Amino acid sequence: MQTFSFAANERKFFGICMVIGVVSLLAIYLTDDPLHSRFWSNILQNGTLFIGVAFISLFLYSAKIIAYSGWHVQFKRLLESYSLFLGIGVIIMAILGLGTVFGFHSLYEWNQPHLVEKDVIIQGKSPFLNWQWYMFATIVFGGSWYFVSRQLRALSLKEDQEGDMSFTIHKKMKIWAAIMLPLGGFTSAAAIWLWTMSLDAHWYSTLYGWYTAASWLVIAVAFMILTIIYLKSRGYYPKVTSDHMHDLGKYLFAFSVFWTYLWFSQYMLIWYANIGEATIYFHHRHEHYPFLFYANVAINFLIPFFVLLRNDTKRKNGTLIFVSIAVIIGHWIDFFLMVKPGVHYTTNKILMTTGAESAAAELTRYTIPGILDFGVFIGFIGLFGYFVFTSLAKAPLVPAKDPYLEESLHHHVV
Amino acid sequence: MSKNKHVLFGLYDDDEILLDAVKEARNQKLDIMDVFTPFPVHGLDPALGLSESRLHISGFVFGLLGALTAFGFMTWIMVVDWPIIYGGKPYWAVPSFIPITFELTVLFSAVGMVIVFYTICGLGPGVNSVILDPRITDDKFCIAFDVTNVDESEQSELKKFFEQSGASEINNKTI
Numbered sequence: 176m177q178t179f180s181f182a183a184n185e186r187k188f189f190g191i192c193m194v195i196g197v198v199s200l201l202a203i204y205l206t207d208d209p210l211h212s213r214f215w216s217n218i219l220q221n222g223t224l225f226i227g228v229a230f231i232s233l234f235l236y237s238a239k240i241i242a243y244s245g246w247h248v249q250f251k252r253l254l255e256s257y258s259l260f261l262g263i264g265v266i267i268m269a270i271l272g273l274g275t276v277f278g279f280h281s282l283y284e285w286n287q288p289h290l291v292e293k294d295v296i297i298q299g300k301s302p303f304l305n306w307q308w309y310m311f312a313t314i315v316f317g318g319s320w321y322f323v324s325r326q327l328r329a330l331s332l333k334e335d336q337e338g339d340m341s342f343t344i345h346k347k348m349k350i351w352a353a354i355m356l357p358l359g360g361f362t363s364a365a366a367i368w369l370w371t372m373s374l375d376a377h378w379y380s381t382l383y384g385w386y387t388a389a390s391w392l393v394i395a396v397a398f399m400i401l402t403i404i405y406l407k408s409r410g411y412y413p414k415v416t417s418d419h420m421h422d423l424g425k426y427l428f429a430f431s432v433f434w435t436y437l438w439f440s441q442y443m444l445i446w447y448a449n450i451g452e453a454t455i456y457f458h459h460r461h462e463h464y465p466f467l468f469y470a471n472v473a474i475n476f477l478i479p480f481f482v483l484l485r486n487d488t489k490r491k492n493g494t495l496i497f498v499s500i501a502v503i504i505g506h507w508i509d510f511f512l513m514v515k516p517g518v519h520y521t522t523n524k525i526l527m528t529t530g531a532e533s534a535a536a537e538l539t540r541y542t543i544p545g546i547l548d549f550g551v552f553i554g555f556i557g558l559f560g561y562f563v564f565t566s567l568a569k570a571p572l573v574p575a576k577d578p579y580l581e582e583s584l585h586h587h588v589v
Numbered sequence: 590m591s592k593n594k595h596v597l598f599g600l601y602d603d604d605e606i607l608l609d610a611v612k613e614a615r616n617q618k619l620d621i622m623d624v625f626t627p628f629p630v631h632g633l634d635p636a637l638g639l640s641e642s643r644l645h646i647s648g649f650v651f652g653l654l655g656a657l658t659a660f661g662f663m664t665w666i667m668v669v670d671w672p673i674i675y676g677g678k679p680y681w682a683v684p685s686f687i688p689i690t691f692e693l694t695v696l697f698s699a700v701g702m703v704i705v706f707y708t709i710c711g712l713g714p715g716v717n718s719v720i721l722d723p724r725i726t727d728d729k730f731c732i733a734f735d736v737t738n739v740d741e742s743e744q745s746e747l748k749k750f751f752e753q754s755g756a757s758e759i760n761n762k763t764i
Binding site for chain 2: 439442443446447449484486487587589
């Protein structure tokens with residue numbers, strides 16, 4: 176079977192991306208406010224995005240194993256490689272967690288004792304919103320996902336060598352996948368409450384876990400489409416046809432609509448009920464980030480919906496690449512909107528109480544993403560891409576003895 | 590129906606045999622009238638050389654019509670005809686119109702596509718559809734040729750094709 180070789184020019188490309196990211200981070204660190212909120216919020220925004228992509232790939236992979244899915248089997252190594260990125264994702268989130276312990280960043284209002292002691296609402300939430308829970312969720316929840324991803328990967332590689340007609344190895348994979356689905360479903364919601372929802376510590380939404388998971392799903396599918404098209408252009412995956420791309424295009428379309436449904440459900444209920452403590456979230460975004468607020472829905476709903484509505488656009492590389500890149504940028508903006516306004520609010524509040532009004536006024540410059548923020552995103556893409564291609568190169572691209580391989584080789588959707 | 594059709598058709602036991610027979614018929618440039626299968630057979634449409642169905646275009650048009658109907662009607666009611674302030678919202682409260690707009694989009698496109706499909710296929714309540722053989726709705730796969738204006742020698746050619754391509758039965762019917 177064909178094994179992917181990580182070419183030198185690809186290493187160079189991802190390396191340059193990473194250098195851009197590091198330079199951007201340094202430039203941000205040297206130029207931002209005294210609390211370095213722009214620096215840390217960039218790491219949080221991209222960190223949650225990419226650990227989420229890794230997590231949701233593992234979740235999707237487990238769901239496919241449980242559902243006897245066969246069509247994806249040819250490129251299941253992609254899902255495995257994405258999910259292994261959880262290792263790096265957990266480290267990034269753990270650094271942010273250490274920041275809540277030792278106080279080298281001030282992203283979270285609930286982690287500022289002098290603000291909490293005057294705030295009854297946050298005091299009521301402090302049994303959950305504290306650094307112990309934050310570290311627990313990051314290390315134990317994230318670590319358990321990483322553990323499952325390692326198990327599934329090891330079993331999958333073992334199946335390549337020793338797979339036989341009794342399918343004992345595949346049955347073991349089914350057990351891990353069955354454990355992962357409820358484990359991941361509940362723990363990912365709790366983790367995202369701590370990671371990003373608690374940035375707006377007074378506010379909460381019961382839809383938030385679904386909403387971010389839908390965002391992750393769209394990005395993960397878009398990454399898959401782009402990677403497969405790229406690998407095909409290098410001559411790999413000869414048996415992945417436009418029928419497979421059609422199904423991936425359907426995923427991209429369907430999950431984009433699903434994301435829009437959740438976005439709208441969250442927005443409309445809050446708009447309709449018009450309760451002050453709930454509307455503050457959207458009010459802040461609507462007042463200070465009006466362009467991004469509408470661009471978010473336009474890019475992530477209108478583009479995939481109207482471009483991928485037709486049958487043939489899901490089968491053509493050009494339209495798929497266009498939509499994938501659009502929704503990746505769009506959902507990066509989505510995460511920008513989840514993270515930045517809350518950090519902005521908290522940082523302003525801290526700077527005001529410490530008497531640094533001029534610095535607080537300075538912060539309003541950062542309400543739209545600058546070139547440096549995109550630079551950090553490019554850096555994270557470089558890191559993710561380098562990692563994924565490295566782990567792709569470690570095993571044959573097509574799993575030779577997966578029981579559903581034949582189904583994938585003869586996949587037809589029309 | 591102004592004129593009756595004479596149909597020569599062969600029944601096959603398996604969808605794989607049918608698919609090969611269809612490809613063979615297309616190679617021999619035989620003019621297939623229709624193919625009947627009890628379930629959708631993957632790869633049959635491209636094998637028959639059928640172009641993509643245009644039914645979904647009607648779905649889009651009806652969906653658009655539904656969206657415009659719902660949104661326009663609610664706008665007319667809530668802004669022009671009977672303006673009410675509820676919950677401190679403006680008269681033209683767009684987010685609260687979205688769910689009903691969505692519902693009517695789905696309803697119009699679904700019902701519209703059913704009507705278009707039934708009209709195109711000549712189906713409907715009270716219409717007595719002629720079926721070549723009852724078993725093609727159960728376990729037989731059928732290739733049918735229109736032989737109304739086909740002479741005997743060509744018909745024997747078709748019969749030979751059925752025999753060679755593995756048909757289990759060859760029958761005639763006038764519909």
